[in-house]
Amino acid sequence: MRLKSQQRYSKPQTSLFLFGYVVKAGIHFVKIDDEIEKPKIVAEVKTEFISLQKSLFATMSKQKLIKAFQAIIKNKYFKGIASLFMLFVLLDLIFPFRINPNYSTLITDSEGKLLHAFLNKTDKWRMETELNEITPTLEKAIVFKEDRWFRWHFGVNPFAVMRAGVKNVLTGRRTSGASTITMQVVRLLNPQKRTYFNKFIEIFRAIQLEFHYSKDEILQFYINLVPYGSNIEGLKSASILYFQKSPNVLSLAEVTALTIIPNRPSSLRLGVNNPYILQERNRWLQNFKEEKVFNAQDIEDAMNEPLNVIRHEAPHLAPHLSLRLKQENPTKSIIKTALVRHKQLTIENIVQNYISRLYAMNIHNAAVMVINNKTHQVEAYIGSADFNNPIDGGQVDGIRAIRSPGSTLKPLLYATAFDKGIITPKTAINDVPTNFGGFEPENFDKLFHGKITIEYALANSLNIPAVKILKEISTPVLVDKLKKADFQTVKKNSSKLGLSLVLGGCGVTLEELTNLFAAFAQEGNFQKATYTLNADTKSRIKNEIISKESSYLITQILAQITRPDLPNNYDYTYRMPKIAWKTGTSFGKKDAWSIGYNAHYTIGVWIGNFSGEGVPELSGANIATPLLFDIFNTVDYNSSSKWFKAPENIAYRKVCAESGDVPNDFCTHQIVDYYIPSVSKMTKCQHAKYIYVSTDEKISYCSHCLTESGTVQKLYPNYAPELLSWYESKHILYEKVPPHNPKCERVFNTNAPQIVYPVDGSEYFLDKDENQKLMLNCQVGNEVKTVYWYINDKLLQKASPNTEVFFRPEAGKIKISCSDDKGRNADIYVEVKWE
Known part of the structure; x- marks a missing residue:
């Protein structure tokens, strides 16, 4: 309850006003359930009460004030008034006035401007006007026209009631209802048939409203509920749909036009009866001028303002995020997002134009998410190339769609390995054909690169090195990292995930991937980006998933531009932004990914078809990355943001x-x-080893057969058998260790052939109709020239070590043996089933 300090009251009036104010505040205090808010209310009441005392009792001494209260308490009518008051409080508790305005859901951008509006549950446009949107001009116009004593009465104007009653009796019909703004709010919230009994109920409800809400809130209710014809209710709805403006930027002429319509919404319809509305508007502007409600010059300007309006469609921008937030916040009428309007609209246009150029390739959709790394807020959210395209699934939200990530999880894998001390960027690793218990991955380009470094493996997105590292750190370790980064599908299927996880063998969303890469821009701290300005602080707790040191190492590798996933289009090379990025292409070329970040933004791009149809031309490098670069050059062009500094x-x-x-x-x-x-x-290098050889370097010796003379020590490459086998298969020259001393007996007991395929203990299901065969492959030392394959102890074939041998096995358990020309032997057992 608010009172103007300039107003003067008699002693009884003063006492009653203060008594009513304190009781009203007390009831409000009891009704509040939030224990945090109660102390705020107490402090506010104290401040307001002191202010009232100073303003209302400025001319009264302390003694006079005490006498005034004593006089009221001793008055014989005081007990009756108190009894009535207690009766009202009791009725208020028994018959509370439940207010459910049922507003339309509004989605606003980072500046509070409307992005998207939804009809309410009764299919009406009833948009909530916030208190800060009620300008002094709007308030003056409404109060002057509807209820000039609005700020002074307690819900009912007794003089207006008496005047209306006398007038109705004299005329013999109801000509005036004496309704205050508060009473109109009651009627709008709970429409009833016009009877005298319902009028008494309306008066009671109006007093209830005054007890529970401030004058500003009651005026806000009125502005939000007044009818404007058709399915439009509330001044904001009319302002948006007719003037395409928020109420706080309406001119005096527009405010006046909207103020007069609710009294006759059927005859005064904007866009239909504009000339008549213009006439009525100017008549009321003249009334304002005569009563000096507004400045004369302002009124003159308003009267000369034309009225050419039609009904427009409600805004429907950022549709995917708007629908999502509406579903997640069913009770909120206004949801304030962090979206930056011009970025959202610009990127929507870029995506739509880019996909239109890919239609000839049968690529129909894309999704983009932009995170501001400084605020941890999402500034652009594009769920599909065209929301209004039903043929290509335009209403599917690609940011939340579960897809295969391809190679996009490799940076997290290598960062984890950095933190465990297993590797550094220059650590060598072999990219050669490898069988991981029946799982034989291959690279995107179907090639192998031999001995390479970790940074080369990541920059070139090679698969076999990644699987080797995952096997070393173990799949559960990487799964735990993804769980910390809130990968929901990984959480659900964690027990089923294997080595294929790092190559895309799991389900992820663009939202999850973009948030993950934003952690690399935040020194390894994962903090899920928020969509709204007033998001729950609990969802913004930082969670370190990798160290700042490994995050920096990954960033340095991903920022290299001498990479195969740089777009082939020359136009992108000279204006490429300074970013770190990673591409990915799922199996079957169904999904193309490109996620990039710098100090300012993290941007995730997905391109593909929501139908799941693969396209031969689809790849993260050539299809998704150009769009990523285009968006970065748009939102962060020529950015002055500093690059990441190396941690201490x-x-x-x-x-x-x-x-x-x-x-x-x-x-x-x-x-x-x-x-x-x-x-x-801190492992010492072992890339070479000293071997004792004859002086002519034709025979090598071990310590068991080393002679006392005629030998020298020489360095030879210490290559892994898998690398030697690959060199031999590709006829790559390398320095070989000479054959071992043929007279040595100890060598026959070591270095037996290693059967690479089939895998020991595995089951193989073969198709009868296709007459399938099983392949045999082994790895041996470079001194071996011939191997012998046996099936169930029967010779199958003599072959060179690098020759792949095929045979058609019988069903059941099979023993497979491989012997080399030194007499060394290896055995394995497999189970074969024909279907």
Whole structure:
């Protein structure tokens, strides 16, 4: 309850006003359930009460004030008034006035401007006008026209009631209802038939409203509920649908036009009866002028303002996010998003134009998400290329669609390995054909690259090195990281995930991936981006999923531009933004991904078909990345944002170029590498080994057969058998260790052939109709020239070590043996089933 300090009251009036104010505040205090809000209310009441005392009793001494209260208390009518008041309080508790305005849901942008509006549950446009949208001009116009004593009465104007009663009796019919704004709010909230009994109920409800709500809130109810014809209710709805403006930017002429319509919404219809409305508007403007409600010049300008309006469609921007937030917040009437309007609209246009150019390739859709790394808020949300396209699933939200991530999880894998000290960027690893218990991955380009570095493997998105690293750190470790990053499908299927996880063998969403990459821009701290300005703080708690050191190492690798996933289009190379990015293409070329970030933004792009149809031309590098670059150049063009600084616990060291390990005495070629002190491994390089050979270097010796003379020690490459086997199959020259001393007996007991395929203990299901065969493959030392394959102890075939042998097995358990020309042997057992 608010009173103007300039108003003067008699002593009884003063006492009653203060008594009513305190009781009203007390009831409001009791009704509040939030214990945090109660102290705020007490403080507010105290402040307001003191202010009232100073203003109302400015001319009264303390003694006079005490006498005034004593006089009222001793008055014989006081008990009756108190009894009536207690009766009212009791009725208020028994028959509470439940207010459910049932507003339309409004979605606003970061500046509070309307993006999207939905009809309410009764299919009406009833948009809530917030208190800060009720301008002094709007308030003056409404109060002057509807209820000039609105700020002074307590819901009912007794003089207006008496005047209306006398007039109705004299005329013999109801000519005046004496309704205040508060009473009109009651009638709008709970329409009833016009009878004298219902009028008494209306009066009671009006007093209830005054007890529970402030004058500003009651005026707000009125503005939100007044009818404007058709299915439009509330001044804001009319303002948006007719003037395409929010109420706080309406002119005096527009305010006046909207003020007069609710009295006759059927005859005064904007867009239909504009000339008549203009005439009535100017008549009321003249009344304002005569009563000096507004400045004369302002009124003159308003009268000259034309009225050319029609009904427009309600805004329907950012449809995917709007629908999502409406579903997630069913009780909210106004949802304030963090979307930046011009970025949202610009990117929507870019995506739509880009996809239209891909239609000839049978690529029909895309989704984009933009996160501001500084505020952790989503500034653009494009769920599909065209929401209004039903043929290509335009209403599907691609940001939440579960798809295969391709290679986009590899940065998290390598970052985890950095943190465990297993690898550094220059660590060598072999990219050669490898069988992981029946799982034989291959690279996107169907090629193998031999010995490479970790940074090369990540920058070129090679699959076999990634699976090797995952096997070393174990799948559950990576799964736990993804759980911390809130990957929902991974959480549900964590027990079923294997080594294929890092190659796209799980379900993810663009939302999850973009949030994950934003963690790399935040020194490894995962903080899920929010969509609204007043989001729950609990959802913004930071969660460290990787260290800032490994995050920096990943960023440095992903920022390289000498990469195969750089778009082939030359136009993008000279204006490419400074970003770190990773591409991905799912199996069957159904999904193309490109996620990039710098200090300011993280942007995720997905391109494909919601139908799941694969396209041969679809790839993250050539299809998704150009769109990513285009968006970065739009939202962060020529950005002055500084690049990421190296953490204090990142250091440099020299390593052997052959292995990436700490140099040994024989490491002549050394390079500089990043490492994490006290974390990264300090293993001495073993890329070469000393071998005793004859002086002519034709025979090698072990310690068992080493002669006392005629031998020298020489360095030879210490390659893994898998790399040697690949070199042999590709006829790549390398320095070989000479054949071992043929007279040595010990060698026959070691270095037996390693059967690579089939896998020991595995089951193989073969198709009878296709007459399938089983392949045999092994790895041996470079001194072996011939191997012998046996099936159930019967010779199958003699072959060179690198020759793949095929045979048609019988059903059941089979023993497979491989012997080399040194007499060494290896056995495995497999189960074969024909279907």
